[in-house]
Amino acid sequence: MATSSRYSSPIHDLKFADLNFHETIGEGGCSTVSRVTFKKKYHGIKEAAAKNVLNLRKDEVLIFEQLNHENIVKLLAFIEEGPIHLILLEYTPFGSLYDYFSKDPSKAISKKLAKKWATEAGLALHYLHQRNVIHRDIKSSNCLIFPVDLLKISDFGLAREIEGSHATSSEKGTWRYMAPEIHNASRFSKPSDIYAFGMLLLEIQSRELPFGEKNEWQFIVYKVVSEGLRPDIPHSCPKRLARLIHLCWKADPKKRPDIETVLMHIEGTFPLHIKPDQRPQALCALDHYLAVCMKHNVAVYDTQKEDLSRPEFLLQSPNWIDHNPRDIASVLNTFCVVATSTCGRYLYQFPCAMSTQETRRIPIQDCWTDAYCVTANDKVVVVGTVDKELIILNLPDFTFLNKIKLQSWLQGIDMGPHFCLLNDQDKLILRHQSDLNKTVTEVPLPTGWYCRAVLFQPTSNDEEMFAPIVAVCGKYDAEEGRIDKYEWDDKKNMYILSECIQDGFPDPAYRGLAITSDGCIAISFDVDSVIRLY
Template sequence: MDGRTKEESNGVLGIGRSNSEGNNLGSRGEGSLSGNGMVRADQIDLRSLDEQLDGLFARLPTRALDTGTPRENWEIDLSKLELKNVVAHGTYGTVYRGTYDNQDVAVKLLDWGEDGIATSGDTATLRASFQQEVAVWQQLDHPNVTKFVGASMGTSNLRVPLNNSSRDVQPSFPSRACCVVVEYIPGGTLKQFLIRNRKKKLPFKVVIRLALDLARGLSYLHSKKIVHRDVKTENMLLDTQRTVKIADFGVARVEAQDPRDMTGTTGTIGYMAPEVLDGKPYDHKCDVYSFGICLWEIYCCAMPYADLSFTEVSSSVVAQNLRPQIPRCCPSSLANVMKRCWDGNPEKRPEMAEVVSMLEAIDTSKGGGMIPEGQSPGCLCFGRARGP
């Protein structure tokens, strides 16, 4: 899913896929620990759940799947899970709204079909990798990160609803399924919120508050050695209090000790750092770059590079240092954060903890937000008014 499509879709749990990595998990072997006890990044890629487990769980023996007894502390009790209605569809799965143990949840259901290719060794390797990925995710606990509830490795007795109140297409009954369950966030995506405010823009205080929520969530992930790799406003959810919560860990991974172990154009065009676009080694600073683009988007309530094709954006960001144009009405304190975050040299980008400090130091009492459409003719940035 790129930044130009499905902006108005519900983003409870992202199911659209970004650009795939050059190396897949299935060819790397099962998960392992490095010498210092940290999980190897090249073994942690939740995207493999969508793209590489297709059909593999169908080959597992029924007795290994339907024991009815959780084998891991993250494995859900399917008798407590109820799927209600479809929220969104994707290439490799369907997101339902439902309840788990009387808690509102979003459930990403992945249906694996028979492919006749996977060996028992492949199945064991991918199963171990998925267990490792979920074990990392379930340890995350932060107010600006969507809360993981649990997962199921595969089952044949999920109660899929017959009636679909949000789509005409009837859901199928999976013979073998895998699901990931997270807290349900009712406020939609940050992208949707910005689109609704594209004309009147946001008060400067709201801009900084939203930016701080996202920055604090990313700082927490980085402190846990987690690189999100697909930071964009479409992957951020808003709760009823408009608190930003980072979602869609479909391509998140634990950071490698050696940046050369993290390669591949993973992410969404327009938000991807130059080193990622160029296929070079990268680290958590790719998230810092993406945050800079999101910060511009939050301030402007506009889409970056709206008039350019993906190819033009990709080549220009790398070869010509293309970045979104910062409006003249943007306070220098905020513009400085954007510029530092999207610096072409990853080593010059600040850590997210420093970004949090910079945003906290910005004075919002005098305004400084974008000038609403219609308030001044032509460019939105030349009027005398300073915006809300």
């Protein structure tokens, strides 16, 4: 007797005799997969992948029929006729990620496509974990490519619904992707899926199998369990992605991130905790600390910590409530905030948390309009005003030194080892620190883009004349944002766009940008949040 309708399939009353079998497209230990076509038209579906399962567990069908997600291969029907058990699935002629990488391992894929596939696989796993389903066999051969490079995960032969935190079974996935706890006790869990997902991220980045083509799997498994062995991550892998992969590979399952956190890392975002009434105004970095200037205080976060749900400490001033904070900079190992009020324009100098130094309030002389941006080196503080002026103050006493008139209103300002960087919206302007009146060079932005925040990337070599520049840009007439890196080209004697660090932001309305000593890049939005990028 054939059964299919009881599995809520769009194909009803389907029988084995209704199918034409073609080439085999996949084989496993307990099943083979063939491409099939239909002798009659069935709901507009021309072909399918037929999985012939030797030892069918109804779990796979029952789990599959409940799933409906664009990044999960759809169950079309289930046929059971005597000893024959067929599961009909969506068919794709493009094969799997494993097939794609195996055809030409040297073929590079774009960062955009790699991110797309990683995100889509993550969204599928997130959907499963929300429904308390663990896949248990996440790997490149179970990630199928559909038209327009859409990725879907498949093969739920090992999938299980879990009660509590884990499921136990003697059936296991592929050794390259299996977490240490599975080798020890066959204890599957959501974190074990995360471990395998980390291997998948590595494979998408390197286009090679985890641990390469090595066959001594028993020796490798022993090393994985007893010595913490993990595959090598190529030097070409971005640091923030390598950091994420290592988090997924933690030996302790409790220390691995959940899939929601993994997705945020892939997207390049990780929210800091900001109270709804504390709208972020600007931010700056001091070593590995990130200071977020808000309405009534400055929240300081330690970016070396995994948990950023609360700030490390707050910087507050009794007079703060009467002022509108506009920008913040690190000055002589302190935080310096420029703020305005009806009674004046001030710099507030906050000491570090462990310092006994008191907060200073310094009037900004010869500044009669709103001061909105600030930067500094170890000799001077430079304040930008709405009146197209630069106010320069001497350090350490903050005495007035000079005032420079500009041609246009600035979006932002930063001080590097040798130059002062001015953000003139559609171009970046470099002026020498010894003569802020003179422009050294200009850096045009790509056509149609404007800059919202800019800074020099910290470098260990202070002798480097032209330090790399990081710019947060938005697109005219479009809600689109990106972060670009510019580097000096000696041959062309100019800055060139060398890398898009992150793109795809829905809204380019940024207020600030900071880079900490551990490579964390943080952006302040015009909403009640701050994100950090690795």
